[in-house]
Structure formats: structure tokens, C-alpha cells
Amino acid sequence: MKKTTIIFSILMAAIHFGSAQPSKFPPINDITKDKSLVTFVNQLKVAVQKKDKAFLLSALDEKVMSDLGGDGGIAEFKKIWNLDKGDTSIWHQLSRVIELGGAFNKSDPEGRYTFAFPYVHLIDLEDADDYINVGVITGKNVNVREKPDLKAKVLMQLSYDVIWFVEAEQALQKTEGTNPWGDPEWYLIETLDRKKQGWVFWKYVHSPIGYRLYLFKNKQGKWKISAFVAGE
Structure with missing residues (x-):
């Protein structure tokens, strides 16, 4: 090995x-x-x-x-x-x-x-492959928005939910903008049941x-x- x-x-x-x-x-x-x-x-x-x-x-x-x-x-x-x-x-x-x-x-x-x-x-995690795609909302009542914009419509709120990064296996490519440190500013995520999607600000989501x-x-x-x- x-x-x-x-x-x-x-x-x-x-x-x-x-x-x-x-x-x-x-x-x-x-x-x-x-x-x-x-x-x-x-x-x-x-x-x-x-x-x-x-x-x-x-x-x-x-x-x-x-x-x-x-x-x-x-x-x-x-x-x-x-x-x-x-x-x-x-x-x-x-x-x-x-x-x-x-x-x-x-x-x-x-x-x-x-x-x-x-x-x-x-x-x-249920499956050893899940860590590539999974993320965790790290706050309470975190806004999930229609667009990657702090003024965009709030679609729902999540609290410490486990979520999926959309197309995370391709280096989280579904992102928008960058924060002051060069990391993605917004992430496109799906709920665990894959029924809803939206954008989350970088401060409130993290990957294992x-x-x-x-x-x-x-x-x-x-x-x-x-x-x-x-x-x-």
C-alpha cells in the first residue's frame, strides 16, 4: 500500500x-x-x-x-x-x-x-462514497436562497441539516463568486431527500x-x- x-x-x-x-x-x-x-x-x-x-x-x-x-x-x-x-x-x-x-x-x-x-x-455516513458529495449546514435557521445573492428570495431555512453539494464530485463546480480568501462564496445545495435546491452562503456550510x-x-x-x- x-x-x-x-x-x-x-x-x-x-x-x-x-x-x-x-x-x-x-x-x-x-x-x-x-x-x-x-x-x-x-x-x-x-x-x-x-x-x-x-x-x-x-x-x-x-x-x-x-x-x-x-x-x-x-x-x-x-x-x-x-x-x-x-x-x-x-x-x-x-x-x-x-x-x-x-x-x-x-x-x-x-x-x-x-x-x-x-x-x-x-x-x-451511510456509504463510504458519500463524503465526496455531502455537506453540513453549520448554523440555525440558515437561509437557502433562490439565487447566489444576499437579497435573493429565501426558499427555505435549514438548521444543522445534512445536505448534498450539487456536482460536488467535480470539485464543487456549482459555485458562484469567491470570498476574500479565494474560496467559493456561494454553494448550490440539495436537501438530503433531493427534493429541493438552493444557494447557501459559504459561512454556513462545510464539507467533511x-x-x-x-x-x-x-x-x-x-x-x-x-x-x-x-x-x-
């Missing part, structure tokens, strides 16, 4: 494949179950807000993964996120996944992916294969970032 496949299998192990497709997936935030984790996450939040590169680098495990097809390591992390040049979107991406909340990963065979942000990544942050406690008892990756 190739190294890439092994790493992918480990990182995707957080997605449990259950016996029934859930219709809703409300927020989970297990941080308070470990006081040392609370301290580390709070420090990380402050560092992200201040764009503190020194703290971020100190928080990385020496084998940190930043690319499912890469070799890992801090040098690779710095290169992928362009940290030496300062023009990076990592602060936005980290802020978003952390603010969504996270949970302990019970499917962690190596002990390196103990805690995962965002909670969306831990969704129970979007960016996810993994933390673990090393042998010295310190929390470290073991991976920050995206993709299938």
Missing part, C-alpha cells in the same frame, strides 16, 4: 460509516473534557487572531501533515502555506475550523489524531473533506498539531 493511501486512510478514519444516513448533525465541541486542551486551543486562537507565526510553528509536531500526498514535516508545512513570505490564508482557514468546534476522534489507530476540528469531519485540524498529546504531555489538511 502506498504511503499516500495509508495517510489518507488514517486521516479519513475520523469519518465513521454508520448504518443510517443522519438527517441533521448539530455542533459538537468536546474541548472542555480536557483542561490542558482548553489551554492549548485558547492559546492557538489568540495566535491565529494575532497571526503569530512563531507560536504556530512551535505548536507543530515535527512530522506534521499538510498535504495528503506529501512527506510531512515543518519545512513542507511552511512551504505549502507560504509562511516565509507572509502571504498566507492559513489564519482564515484555522480560524474557521476552530470556531466550528471539534471532538475527540475515537478512530485513531496511531494516536496522532486524537482531536479533530471541525466537528463536521466526524459525521456518520474541507480543511480539518488534528491535535494530539505528545510523550512530553504537550498538545501538538499533527495535521492540517484538506481534500479526499
Whole structure:
């Protein structure tokens, strides 16, 4: 088995494949179950807000993964996120996944992916292929609009619903516009029963294969970032 496949299998192990497709997936935030984790996450939040590169680098495990097809390591992390040049979107991406909340990963065979942000990544799926197309509404009473426009007609409201990205298997091509960080601004989605479609603003929907942050406690008892990756 190739190294890439092994790493992918480990990182995707957080997605449990259950016996029934859930219709809703409300927020989970297990941080308070470990006081040392609370301290580390709070420090990380402050560092992200201040764009503190020194703290971020100190928080990385020496084998940190930043690319499912890469070799890992801090040098690779710095290169992928362009940290030496300062023009990076990592602060936005980290802020978003952390603010969504996270949970302990019970499917962690190596002990390196103990805690995962965002909670969306831990969704129970009926079929192993579903993670390519599925998404989760991450807010309450989120407007689904007729067009990708904040002034467009509201077709319905969804709260923590599991949805389908329309044509998500083709890199979520049914999108409109981009936000300040270059990500799609709007997503065309379908309800789980595939009876209704509409546009959702980017802040209120997330994919299990979007960016996810993994933390673990090393042998010295310190929390470290073991991976920050995206993709299938």
C-alpha cells in the first residue's frame, strides 16, 4: 500500500460509516473534557487572531501533515502555506475550523489524531462514497436562497441539516463568486431527500473533506498539531 493511501486512510478514519444516513448533525465541541486542551486551543486562537507565526510553528509536531500526498514535516508545512513570505490564508482557514468546534476522534489507530476540528469531519455516513458529495449546514435557521445573492428570495431555512453539494464530485463546480480568501462564496445545495435546491452562503456550510485540524498529546504531555489538511 502506498504511503499516500495509508495517510489518507488514517486521516479519513475520523469519518465513521454508520448504518443510517443522519438527517441533521448539530455542533459538537468536546474541548472542555480536557483542561490542558482548553489551554492549548485558547492559546492557538489568540495566535491565529494575532497571526503569530512563531507560536504556530512551535505548536507543530515535527512530522506534521499538510498535504495528503506529501512527506510531512515543518519545512513542507511552511512551504505549502507560504509562511516565509507572509502571504498566507492559513489564519482564515484555522480560524474557521476552530470556531466550528471539534471532538475527540475515537478512530485513531496511531494516536496522532486524537482531536479533530471541525466537528463536521466526524459525521456518520451511510456509504463510504458519500463524503465526496455531502455537506453540513453549520448554523440555525440558515437561509437557502433562490439565487447566489444576499437579497435573493429565501426558499427555505435549514438548521444543522445534512445536505448534498450539487456536482460536488467535480470539485464543487456549482459555485458562484469567491470570498476574500479565494474560496467559493456561494454553494448550490440539495436537501438530503433531493427534493429541493438552493444557494447557501459559504459561512454556513462545510464539507467533511474541507480543511480539518488534528491535535494530539505528545510523550512530553504537550498538545501538538499533527495535521492540517484538506481534500479526499
